[in-house]
Amino acid sequence: MKDYRVTYVKKKEARLVEHEWEDVELAGNEIFGQNILSMISTGSERGGFLTDFSADSYPMETGSSSIARVIKTGKDVKGICEGDLFFNDGHHTLLVKKSEEDIIPVPRGLAPEKALYARYAAVSMTSIFKAGIKPVEKVIVTGLGLVGIMCAQVLSSFGFDVYAVDPSPERREIALKVGITNAGGSLAEFSGLNWAAGALMECSGNENAIINSLDYIRKGGEIYQIGVPWNKNSDWDAHSLLRSLFYGFISIHGGWEWSIPRKPGDFAPHSSNGHIRSAMELIAQGKIKVVEDMYELRDPRDCNEVYNEISIPRMRPTCMILDWREFGKTASK
Structure with a gap:
């Protein structure tokens, strides 16, 4: 064979x-x-x-x-x-x-x-599970590629108020088709979002997305870097970021999906396989669209x-x- x-x-x-x-x-x-x-x-x-x-x-x-x-x-x-x-x-x-x-x-x-697509919906579920935000808070998703379009839908299905941004009109069009109504080219397009979001789920891997989102995250908010930063895309310095994080009381976290167990256990109800299974059910129920x-x-x-x-x-x-x-x-x- x-x-x-x-x-x-x-x-x-x-x-x-x-x-x-x-x-x-x-x-x-x-x-x-x-x-x-x-x-x-x-x-x-x-x-x-x-x-x-x-x-x-x-x-x-x-x-x-x-x-x-x-x-x-x-x-x-x-x-x-x-x-x-x-x-x-x-x-x-x-x-x-x-x-x-x-x-x-x-x-x-x-x-x-x-x-x-359940596999890639589960990528962001690790960060969503760890985050301190609660429905129906505002959450920003940057990047509407494979992981980002799934992240935005998972958050929406959980009851969060999602604001998704991507510079690509084609990707924003897809976001609208799957029910992400707040999809724009930049956060400046959305009224009332300044200092209002409880979390940023960064799915593009582009560090500019974090810098451009800082004025839209509330005090005590969180940032999760979910997209892999494969390439350097800017020349801004770490001091600018750290100063904004410090005075905004904002915490920043690595969004590595494998930082939870692969399989569930007695004291670990959340797992990678469990998240994939849950995401598949959400897709089957029509709560996440493909x-x-x-x-x-x-x-x-x-x-x-x-x-x-x-x-x-x-x-x-x-x-x-x-x-x-x-x-x-x-x-x-």
Whole structure:
């Protein structure tokens, strides 16, 4: 049986590499499946594609968000059956084997293209869970890419008064389509917001977003840096930021999504997997919307072309999804 894996072979070059699948035996709690869709994380995977890692780091497999169809289950698997769909956090591969506790079943009737977005809705949920703000406070979201558009919707579904900004008219148009009514090019467009927001969820990775938002955060407010700051975009100094934070009684936090446990425990009800599961339910209920303008389906055989395309930031769609369905009909035989 053949497997195929999207692999960085060097800086700025990705290939779909064939492997012989030899891991055919299933433990009692394991599930064997075939991925039908896998989503490219525009920020993180763009960064990996463009970074010149050491020579011994290659070849490097990539990806962290896929929907697979169950082909076979171990004898102890109870919660999912052959033919069902499940989320997994594996790489961009055709075949996948996971233990039942490491997968999340897709609710019946939910389109897999929409289910994939639960992974990126969960990115900001770590910060929202840690924040001291309460509904129905005003919250600012900067950046309406893949993570930001999900963050704004999660906050809105929780009852917060969301003000989202992005310089891209295309992204603001998508925000309006999914129900984010306060979507603008800058915070100056919104009346009554000065010194009023309880928190800033910074999803762009651009430090200018923080500086431009400080006059809109109330005393005692919070900033969460959720977007990865891959590149330096300004020459402002740390003193200017620290002075504003100090006199505004504003706290600033890293928004790293993995700062909570991967799985829930007795004293840790919030977890990454739990957040993905909750986000998937919100999508299934229509409280978080995914519209076709938000993604583009691409053949995994075109992976190098796709990564080169996203290496130049685009305003629409917000992400690329590798569609393994046609390819998978014959490739693994």
